Amino acid sequence: MQLLDIIVILIYFGTMVVIGVYGSMKAKTTEEYVLAGRNLGFFMFFGCMAAVILGGASTIGTAKLGYQYGISGMWFVVMIGLGILLLGIFMIKPLFGEKVKTISELLGKRYNTETRYLSAIVASIYTLMVSVTQVIGMGTIFHAVLGWDNHLSMLIGGGIVLFYTLLGGMWSVTITDIIQFVIKATGIFAIMLPMSLYAAGGWSNLVSQLPSTHFDVTHIGLTQIFQYFLLYTLGLIISQDIWQRAFTAKTEKISRTGSISAGVFSIAYAIAISIIGMCGVVVIPNIDNPQNIFAAMALKILPPGVLGLVLACVCSALMSTSSGTLLASSTLITNDILKPFFFKKADEKRFMIVSRVVTFLVGLTAIVFAIWIQDVLVALDVAYAILSGAIFVPVVLGFFWKRATAKAGFYSIIISTLVIIAGLAIEGITSTNPIMYGIATSFLVMIILSLITTSKEVVHDETAKRELS
Template sequence: MVGDYAVIAIYIAGMIGIGWVGMRLARTKSDYLVAGRRLGWFMYSGTMSAIVLGGASTIGGIGLGYTHGISGAWLVLTIGLGILALHAFFARRLVKLRVYTVSEMLDLRYGGSSTVIAGVVMWGYTLMLTVTSTLSFATVFHVLFGVSSAVGIAIGGSIVVLYSVLGGMWSITLTDIAQFVIKTIGILLVLLPMALFAVGGFDGMAQRVPPDFFDLTSIGGATIVTYVLTYGFGLLIGQDIWQRVFTARTPRVATGGGLVSGVYCLVYGFAGALIGMAAKVLYPNLGSADDAFATIVSNLLPTGVRGLVLAAALSALMSTSSGALIACSTVTTTDVLGKLRGKSGEADLKTNRITTLVLGVLAIVVAMLVNDVVSALTVAYNILVGGLLVAILGGLVWKRGTRAGALTSMVVGSVVVIISMAVHGLLANEPIYYGLGASLVCYVVVSLLTPRTDPAVLETWNERISGAQAEPAGQSS
């Protein structure tokens, strides 16, 4: 595997080098957190695709294809649909707001400091997303070097933390573009065609897999709906995704680049499922579906090419991990530390770097200690969507929504989700249904029963969302 080691070494050195370049570009808070809001459509589309298509979409998506056939694509398809919906209906307005966090948007829309619960939930969600992505490094580095999980997590996590701390969003954006290119070549242009060739194409595959492997709905309607509610809707409101939207140079760039990214996600979803199906034909008796990726890469590809595809997997993991880390850092400095100081949004560049470093180290340590992060991430996603979705989207589309309605919907939705998970289990479908339903009812009823939002607050909101008001003083320092 000398050739593979060489490819991976070049890749890692490249990521660190790009991080160093990003440090030279990150001179202000705006540079560090949202890349100066200067990305064009290609960089925007590439970085958006990189962050949403992580280890779950790559290794997990192939595993779902191994188990369910083409229907296993639904996890990634719902991600693509969420990205398409976000950019078709909301991205233009988000870019015009000129904020840094979801909580800042809620404060602006409803007036006052109404978003403590939103900041706490978003912090927990972004931290657990960082931990989950960091934990996934164990698989790839075990395949490469045979090291223990802890060592693999330390290696991969340290690389991500290093380039994220150096240049913030500029480093992450530049590395994401490189990772997007590597991922496209490694997964779509190398592994997919070679896997299909090895099984005799679609005809050969059809003769050797169960008939329902070509049924797009065989994974089950309830599972598909849950994916849409959890991941599709989660992408509409996640801090890690919104922060990428804020990097767009113009609303038009965000819309066009985001729609391209959404289509790319759909293609990636089907590609992963097909690779998993090919692995099922070639290696039908794997102990775990999650081993399908590592097995087909190790056994099917020649040296050097194998290193490229493993670098593609690392790219998927690093892009999601770094995006979640910078999002967690931004929520911490803007919504948590800022609120404690009474000066939201005024953390300087040095504070942002220190916060990113501390949170990165924390994520590495937690990833080493925790085994069942899937359940922890599910809890975070359920509370995120069940508690915050209605208040956030309601604020964007319904003028009658009030601060009291938003607060009530966030509290009740979150509590109902937690109680439902305690009753039905952490991985059950019911919590997200009950949480969303309770949150929606509370938002509408309480908003209609309470006084309308202060006209001055709505006037400021309308000015910002129309693009008439420039970025507030001090925001770019």
């Protein structure tokens, strides 16, 4: 890297810090801190939604898969895009009228307080793990580009995200995400993709140099594609960080069209990053660690200044998702666990302090876990496995099946979570089976318990309604 590249990246980091300070002046209430006042227009909403779903794991992970499997490496992020599309088409309408802050608060209204607390624990673990993947990604980029120690890189990158999220909450996250979205779209589609193709000798040379399997859309394997569907499509439909973004839109129409647009953008992004990874096979055929291929390609083909911009693009992808999931995890803990038990009568000022303290602790935990785990796709798989297998069925049946009961919702989450954890321990964290076991278990428990539960328990738990009113 040249001095100009380092200056570009430092300017970017400095901007993020300044925005954090500015966001702290905007976020005066918990509604503003966690939902940006529910006041975003279409462009702001679309940019923020695209930014949060296309994080460092999407960029670094898809480039790695493109290097290893060719164009079929796109399926990882294509399934993320499909999840956002389905959310926009089917879920925004029933979601938007609820005026809640979290997925757990909604489950509490539909089932009971116990289900609210339990789902908050599961969902907060999931969002924490997604944040962990982004901190791992920052360490990968800083290590590959600057030669810094991995642990130090994760500490610095995670610390910057924690700083601006801690101060300004969703206002800081929203402003930074718009900047990050613009940098990300420009860096990938206008710079990195065309220059990667040029360095590889053009598309025709890519076709002649790579094995035919790299152009087979199913080369990665139908089993793996199905696993991505279970993990990411189902997981994104009920993800707290995504729902929290959905609630920031000014109107239901903006939330719906913005989500659908972000889903389409994600699919285009998946194809572009996969092609960049494929170009890496020609340009850098013997890389030691395929997870570093995106950063290595940037260092190899980009001129000074432009290199700094593209690496800032990768950092923006990492930071946007990390900040969103970090805030989502802290919101679940404060809104659905701490507030009902310990801060039921706290005023706005006191609860804002609690929110920031929890955000700090969650961010610190994410950094520690990132240093411990260090594999970006492994951490992401574990997070989505638990979410998809344990929470998906109660949420969907809660919306679309009136006979779903409180007891069924509560026990389905407990039993399916235990089944998933046991399955991952026995069959390994890369196995698809535990997710299917969890979904099947959750579905059976929901149906059986709902059918045998007395009619008095069928619709809403009145205690939950009183506590949420």
